[in-house]
Amino acid sequence: MTKSTEHWYASWFDTPYYHILYKDRDYTEAQTFMDNLTDYLNLPEGAKILDLACGKGRHSVYLNSLGYQVTGVDLSEQSITHAKQFANETLDFKVHDMSQPYPETFDAVFNLFTSFGYFDDEKCNLETIKAIKSELNTYGFGVIDFMNTNFIIEQLIPEDTKTVDGITFHQKRSVKEGYIIKDISFEADGQHFEFQERVKAFTLKDFELLFEKAGVHLLDVFGDYKLNKYHSQTSERMIMIFK
Ligand SMILES: C[S@@+](CC[C@H](N)C(=O)[O-])C[C@H]1O[C@@H](n2cnc3c(N)ncnc32)[C@H](O)[C@@H]1O
Structure with missing residues (x-):
């Protein structure tokens, strides 16, 4: 899903x-x-x-x-x-x-x-x-x-995974059009999930x-x-x- x-x-x-x-x-x-x-x-x-x-x-x-x-x-x-x-x-x-x-x-x-x-x-x-x-x-x-923002962009890790409570979250980070974006995808409760965090790089x-x-x-x-x-x-x- x-x-x-x-x-x-x-x-x-x-x-x-x-x-x-x-x-x-x-x-x-x-x-x-x-x-x-x-x-x-x-x-x-x-x-x-x-x-x-x-x-x-x-x-x-x-x-x-x-x-x-x-x-x-x-x-x-x-x-x-x-x-x-x-x-x-x-x-x-x-x-x-x-x-x-x-x-x-x-x-x-x-x-x-x-x-x-x-x-x-x-x-x-x-x-x-x-x-x-x-x-x-x-x-x-x-x-x-x-x-x-300057520090975060400098340190940005483009991709990693993190497993918490048995769920493996795949995280991809990028900077696009003035926003810092994190795409998060994972499988949980028998479904596929994709979410995006999007924060203005003020x-x-x-x-x-x-x-x-x-x-x-x-x-x-x-x-x-x-x-x-x-x-x-x-x-x-x-x-x-x-x-
Ligand atoms: C990164 S979390 C931080 C939560 C909390 N301040 C803390 O330090 O644990 C951001 C929070 O902003 C809330 N949020 C996002 N948009 C909002 C809005 N328009 N009005 C009120 N809260 C909002 C989210 O629901 C979320 O709980």
Whole structure:
């Protein structure tokens, strides 16, 4: 069976296979990042945080354990259903499309682990930044943690396979027309599946342009989860703080 859809991100992220492929995500690294980020932003206990495109909620749950009031939103119903088991009075999860303004304001809005640049309709990228702007209160900070495109393209492994839980995923990576593309094929549950991940290869300059158009101001850029300085060719991440 071949699965293809106009909006790849709505189907692939909602399958159990996506979660199997990436089940070894590093929780310790995510938690260290949240410690460093909340320290840097000087967010007081009880501050309100929106975790935009929260997935199964790994950052939201940890931020809540640090004493923050957290709302996690994601387009994937499956991920939100999973995350809801952790909900409490100060931790809430909702299905929501990040290109639409969420009707509340926050002390910080986080978009973490390259959860940006998926849209087929490019104007949705700008709409997402405008939505973040509307979700920030007067003192609020926006944070986008994106791959460092220059570094990723330099390090791109064209093809490999990875076996997880008995499923062998064949992964092919390429750069086409400004997008970093990963084609994933595998056999599971007696069927053949093909999915494609497609992320816009935004550079810092591209983000600066989007920020300018949306009317937000870039304050700082970090290059990794320890919040070391960003270097355009060698940093693994591009972590942008804006207001
Ligand atoms: C790479 S995952 C990261 C998830 C999470 N931030 C983490 O670090 O575990 C990207 C997430 O973006 C979500 N996503 C994609 N398009 C979205 C949209 N338009 N609105 C909200 N979430 C979206 C996907 O469902 C997926 O959970």
